[in-house]
Amino acid sequence: MKKKLIAILLTVTALPVSAHAATFGIFGDNTAAAASLVTGQGHSASVLGGLNAGSLTGLNVLWVLNGNNGGQTAALVGNADVAAFVNAGGVLLYHDRNVTNAANGLNLVGGGSISFTRNLSTSIDIENAVNPLIVGPGGTITNATLDGGNFSNHGFAAIGSLPGGATAILNDGTPGNIVDFYYSFGGGKVYYSTIPFDFYAGGGSAFNNVYGPNVIAQVAGLGGNGVPEPAAWAMMIAGFGMAGAAMRRRQKVSVTFA
Numbered sequence: 001m002k003k004k005l006i007a008i009l010l011t012v013t014a015l016p017v018s019a020h021a022a023t024f025g026i027f028g029d030n031t032a033a034a035a036s037l038v039t040g041q042g043h044s045a046s047v048l049g050g051l052n053a054g055s056l057t058g059l060n061v062l063w064v065l066n067g068n069n070g071g072q073t074a075a076l077v078g079n080a081d082v083a084a085f086v087n088a089g090g091v092l093l094y095h096d097r098n099v100t101n102a103a104n105g106l107n108l109v110g111g112g113s114i115s116f117t118r119n120l121s122t123s124i125d126i127e128n129a130v131n132p133l134i135v136g137p138g139g140t141i142t143n144a145t146l147d148g149g150n151f152s153n154h155g156f157a158a159i160g161s162l163p164g165g166a167t168a169i170l171n172d173g174t175p176g177n178i179v180d181f182y183y184s185f186g187g188g189k190v191y192y193s194t195i196p197f198d199f200y201a202g203g204g205s206a207f208n209n210v211y212g213p214n215v216i217a218q219v220a221g222l223g224g225n226g227v228p229e230p231a232a233w234a235m236m237i238a239g240f241g242m243a244g245a246a247m248r249r250r251q252k253v254s255v256t257f258a
Contacts, residue, residue, distance in 0.1 A: 022060040022220040027051055027075065029067030033202030037212045038063075041137060043220060053081045056090070060223045063093040065198040069154075072098055072106040083109045087186030093219045094190070095197035099155035108192065110185035115161040120151040123173035124195070127159075130169045132221065133180070138213030145206050146170075146195075152207075153179045153194040180215075182222065189222040191215075 024038045027048040038045035048055045048062075056062060062085060066073045076082060076094070086092050086109050096102055099118040103111050124146035126134060134141050146152050156177035159168055166183035170193075182191040193215070200207035 022223055023058060024061045024063055024216075025056065025059040026063045026065070028065035028073055029198035030065060030201045033208075034063060034065060034197070037201060037208065038216055041213050041216050041220075043216065051075045051079055051082055053084070056081060056085045059085070059090060061091045061093055061219050063219075064095070065201070066094070066096045066098060067196070067198040069097050072096070072101065076106060078107045083185075086110070086188035086190060089187040089223065091189045091191065091219050091222050093193075093215070095193045095195055097154050097196045097198070099194050102157075102192070109190050110163060110183065111190060111192070113161055113163065115158040116155060117158070117177075118155040119172070120154055121156075121172045122149060122152050123147050124152045124170050124179055125173050125175075127168045127171040127175060127178060130167060130218075132217040133169050133211075133214045136214030136217045138210040141210060141214065145210060149205065149207065150199065151196065154196055155179075155194045157181065157192070157194075182219075189219075191219050191222065 022043045024035070024043055024045040025048045026034050026038070026045055027050075031047045035045040035047055051062070051064075062082065064073055064076055066076075073094075073096075082092060092109060094108070096106075099116050102108055102116045103114040108114065125143040126141065129135075153172055156172045156174075156179055159176040159178050162168065162178065162181055163183040163185075166181055168178045168181045170180040171177050172179050172194075179195065180191075180193045182189050184190075195207065195211070197207065197212070197215075201212065202208060
């Protein structure tokens with residue numbers, strides 16, 4: 001009986017929980033190229049027509065690409081459904097060309113205190129070597145990998161203004177001028193970048209070939225280990241029930257002598 005109980009528990013704990021592949025919803029500009037990059041990394045992706053609660057259901061990562069140099073992504077501004085999605089454990093990945101008013105004008109989820117500066121630059125350096133962004137499936141990013149280009153980044157956030165516990169990864173060549181960072185909001189994460197990735201997605205540059213796969217791996221990993229599928233939950237419940245029944249049967253076998 002003891003061996004059978006152990007076998008039941010091993011079966012239950014070995015159930016898959018979809019820890020590796022993530023489901024991305026992609027919204028904004030050059031979404032087809034971004035979706036192709038996501039699926040090429042073994043994840044699933046869908047292009048979204050809107051950002052409401054229904055379209056966000058079932059996603060692990062919401063990737064918004066803002067291709068507007070003159071303003072923020074209108075559908076994201078003050079969006080309570082996106083805030084609820086992140087608060088519940090989702091990840092918002094936002095690549096922003098505009099940068100200006102990304103906190104207050106955009107009402108970036110949990111980022112109202114962040115001080116942003118729009119400044120077109122051709123330099124990107126490593127602030128902190130955080131993997132898999134720096135060393136990931138696309139290769140290794142050095143201080144030279146993302147330099148040049150057609151303006152590598154469109155500005156920065158002052159490191160001192162980032163939310164508590166935020167992780168700063170890339171800067172604009174000046175330490176503390178943060179180009180890529182992420183922070184927690186409720187049960188989820190917000191990853192923000194001033195790299196105009198809508199421009200680079202689908203091309204042959206290091207942004208698409210190295211940074212793209214690496215940032216996808218980074219945000220996919222921020223979502224935790226995933227949630228078991230309904231069938232897996234059913235098997236787990238049944239398994240624990242069988243284990244409990246086996247333990248009760250063992251308890252009933254005991255005999256008391258006068």
